Each structure stands twice: as C-alpha cells, then as structure tokens.
Amino acid sequence: MTAPSPSRTLFEKIWDAHLVAPQTGSAPALLYVDLHLIHEVTSPQAFSKIERRGLKVRRPDRTFATLDHSTPTTPRLPGAPPTYASEAARKQVERLEDNCARHGIELAGWDSADRGIVHVIGPELGLTQPGMTIVCGDSHTSTHGAFGALAFGIGTTEVGHVLASQCVLQRKPKTMRVTVDGVLPRGVAAKDLILAIIAELGAGGAAGHVIEYAGQAIEALSMEQRMTVCNMSIEAGARTGLIAPDETTFAWLDGRRHAPKGEAFEAAKARWRALRSDRDARFDAEVRLDASKLSPMITWGDSPDMAAPIHASAPSGESSDGAGALAYMGFSPGEALLGEPVDVVFVGSCTNARLSDLREAAAILAGHHVKPGVRMLVVPGSQAVKLAAEAEGLDAVFRTAGAQWREPGCSMCIAMNGDSGQPGELVVSTSNRNFAGRQGRGVRTVLASPATAAASAIAGAIADPRGVREVCHAK
Ligand SMILES: CC(C)[C@H](C(=O)O)[C@@H](O)C(=O)O
Ligand code: SF4
Numbered sequence: 001m002t003a004p005s006p007s008r009t010l011f012e013k014i015w016d017a018h019l020v021a022p023q024t025g026s027a028p029a030l031l032y033v034d035l036h037l038i039h040e041v042t043s044p045q046a047f048s049k050i051e052r053r054g055l056k057v058r059r060p061d062r063t064f065a066t067l068d069h070s071t072p073t074t075p076r077l078p079g080a081p082p083t084y085a086s087e088a089a090r091k092q093v094e095r096l097e098d099n100c101a102r103h104g105i106e107l108a109g110w111d112s113a114d115r116g117i118v119h120v121i122g123p124e125l126g127l128t129q130p131g132m133t134i135v136c137g138d139s140h141t142s143t144h145g146a147f148g149a150l151a152f153g154i155g156t157t158e159v160g161h162v163l164a165s166q167c168v169l170q171r172k173p174k175t176m177r178v179t180v181d182g183v184l185p186r187g188v189a190a191k192d193l194i195l196a197i198i199a200e201l202g203a204g205g206a207a208g209h210v211i212e213y214a215g216q217a218i219e220a221l222s223m224e225q226r227m228t229v230c231n232m233s234i235e236a237g238a239r240t241g242l243i244a245p246d247e248t249t250f251a252w253l254d255g256r257r258h259a260p261k262g263e264a265f266e267a268a269k270a271r272w273r274a275l276r277s278d279r280d281a282r283f284d285a286e287v288r289l290d291a292s293k294l295s296p297m298i299t300w301g302d303s304p305d306m307a308a309p310i311h312a313s314a315p316s317g318e319s320s321d322g323a324g325a326l327a328y329m330g331f332s333p334g335e336a337l338l339g340e341p342v343d344v345v346f347v348g349s350c351t352n353a354r355l356s357d358l359r360e361a362a363a364i365l366a367g368h369h370v371k372p373g374v375r376m377l378v379v380p381g382s383q384a385v386k387l388a389a390e391a392e393g394l395d396a397v398f399r400t401a402g403a404q405w406r407e408p409g410c411s412m413c414i415a416m417n418g419d420s421g422q423p424g425e426l427v428v429s430t431s432n433r434n435f436a437g438r439q440g441r442g443v444r445t446v447l448a449s450p451a452t453a454a455a456s457a458i459a460g461a462i463a464d465p466r467g468v469r470e471v472c473h474a475k
Pocket of ligand 1: 041042069137138139140153414
C-alpha cells in the first residue's frame, strides 16, 4: 500500500481512516461503515437477501431505522392505525418493523418521539458525527456531510452488503472544492446559495467528485443551513458534499443523545479538529463563487440546475432541454417568473424542514393569510422539530394563516404517502427535486427557500420574500 501523501483533504483523511482494502485495478476499495441508516423503501429486499443466505446483521448497534417515505402525514392519535396511501406503502412499513424486531435494530417507529425523515433525525440524535462514514439507501445521505462526515447514498444491493458485513465497495471519487467568499445578502438563504451553486455547476457538473464547501460564507452558516447545502450536492451530480467541522459543529452536537459526553467529548473535539483539509491539500477541481452577488433563487424547469434569480425571466428556450422543460412547466420563453400563479405551497423535506426553516416561513407568514384558493402544507422534518415548533407557537402561526400543520415525513417531496398535487398544479416547494411527476402526475414544481415559499403562499403567486419582509418591517 502506498503511504498517504502528507497533505490531505478532509475527504481523503476520512477515506484513509476507513479503508479496509484499497482499490486495485478494476476492483473498488472496501470501506468500513460507521453508521448505517435505513428506511422502509430501500431495505426490504436487502433483508430478504441476507436472510435467504442465512446471514445475520453484522452490527445492529451501528444500524438505525426510521419510517419516513411511505408514512401518511395526516394527524393521527397515538396507537391509532395509520391510513396508508397504498397497500405497497403499508407493506413496506410493516416489513421494516418486522425486520428491525428480528435483527435487534433500533427503529424510530410510529409512536416514537425520535421518528422523522432519516436525514433530519440522524443529526438530531447525535448519531451523525464528524469523521464518520455514513451510508443509507437514499441519495440525500449527503446531508450528513454538513458535520464533516463522509456520507453517501447506496443502492439496495449495497444495503444488503452493509447489513451483512458493515463494509461497502466504493470507487475513490475525485475531489472538488467549492469556495464561497463574502457574505450572503439579507433575505438570501442557504437554499438560494445551493440552488445558485447547482445552476453554476450544472446537473452533472460535479459527477464523480466529492465536493468540499469552504470559504467565509460557508463558515458563517449554522448547522441547519449547512445541512441544506450538503443535502443538494447530489443534484449537481456529486457523490456527496461535506464541510469541515468547526466550533459551530461542536456546539450543535454537544449534549445530543448519541454524541460523546464529558471528557470523551473533549477528546473527540481534538480528533475532529484535525480533520480539516490541510492548508496545501490539492483538489482535482476548484470552483469559486461570491455570496454577496446572490439573490433569492427559484427553478424554472424540471431539473434542479434549471434555477435563476427570482427576478429573472424564463430562458429563451434555445436548447432542446430548456424548451422541453419550459413546455412541461407551462412557462413561455422570456416570461417573468415573478407573479406566476401558484396552486400549492409545500414547506417540508430533508432539505428544509428543520426548526430554523419553519421559523423562516413563519416569520414571513405571521400577520398574513395564505391567498384563498392556495393550499399550503407545512410538514416538520421530525417529531422533535414538530414539538419544538409547537413549543414556540409556530404551528399556531401556520394555522392562523390558513396553512395545514402535519405529522413528520417526506410528504409531498416524493408523493408516495398520500400527499401530492393535482395534474397541472404549480407547487412552490422547499424540497430538492423538481423532476416531472415527482410531486404527482403532471405537477409542476418550483424549488425555493422556506421564505420564498411562504411569500408565494401569501401572494398566491411566485413572490420575492424580501418584499414581504419590507412590508413586515414597515408595520
Ligand atoms: C426513495 C429513495 C430511494 C429516494 C432517494 O434515493 O433519494 C428518495 O429519498 C428521493 O428523494 O428520491
Ligand atoms: S424528504 Fe424527499 S429527498 Fe428527503 S429523503 Fe424524503 S423523499 Fe428523499
């Protein structure tokens, strides 16, 4: 084995520390997995496969399960049977419940106070920690990279491998540093920043790379904002994204249930501090952006990289991709996006359903009403987020404004749980994917920040949240 080079990136340090067998010729490397998160959609066949081979789960104590994708979000009394959207959804949930019971895996099940979207609860419970390798049969596992972990999505076959061996086969990705200098202007959110980065890179622009986000604007982000940024890394084609752990990270982790305590926490901090990329570490690609030039962003097409500042017009539709996307969205080439009528507003998902996201949306909505005819769903990312939001009265703000306050889950982000739009409806959504049909057949999705979503709910049309803020401040 060759000795690691003296200057290494954050990614390389984690990779080297988890290498069980290096990559040789056409054979990928074998990596040890510190944390395996599972949910009901991508785990059933993996369990069946290992059971058929008579294998056990290698580390049930390093495996954690939740119910999120197929779970209805309509209010339900504890212990009452859930009303599933389909028989398939019910079966997925029941199989995960059985599999966890049989293999001794902790499950944040129906009546657990820990339940929520897998990428919301991992960090919340302190399961997600700097320097770890984290995998899940879910592409948005990149979210956990916000803590300086190497976290990536895997397929169902690999879920089976990890259950049985606690290892995963991986080809070593290349590295890309995205440096964001400057300060984000007032009213410009982490969601706007990542949409701008994806628009700059393109949907495949970071393919084969792990992105490390760095620079003054990244360092200034809270943990929840960093999660929003890392969450969407894969929408630029990246294998994952990560951010060096720092004092913001440590403060967020301090006291969380699975985080180290007391002296062990102090020792962990010393190890975590050493993870940051060495000063002269080399990246395979470098991209730079100036945060101070950014505005609130929205998408105009059916891919997350088809994003533009909210005051921009839809593109001219010269490329065939662009023309097809505009036709699906029902936008004319060159048409202003601001003022486009909205049918549904969705605040939720692993991108933007944490407490700070709900606060942002509530701050805009307070004292206003959702435009009659517009349906607004607010779906907290977890039971913990729901409770915390209720404790500070955010649910009352949403209800008073005419929005629906729901139980945690993936909800309209993926529309496999009963929450969806109707064909042709325009949804302003705080989620991460605007693919055709993602939120229901024929539904047109516009991705935006929680503040833009809330402003659009009030206006009944795509609206700039800075306008509402000015109105609020004038009052
Ligand atoms: C269901 C799951 C496999 C999927 C993913 O991998 O991301 C989902 O979470 C999504 O957001 O599309
Ligand atoms: S909230 Fe959406 S993106 Fe996140 S895990 Fe669920 S379905 Fe996937």
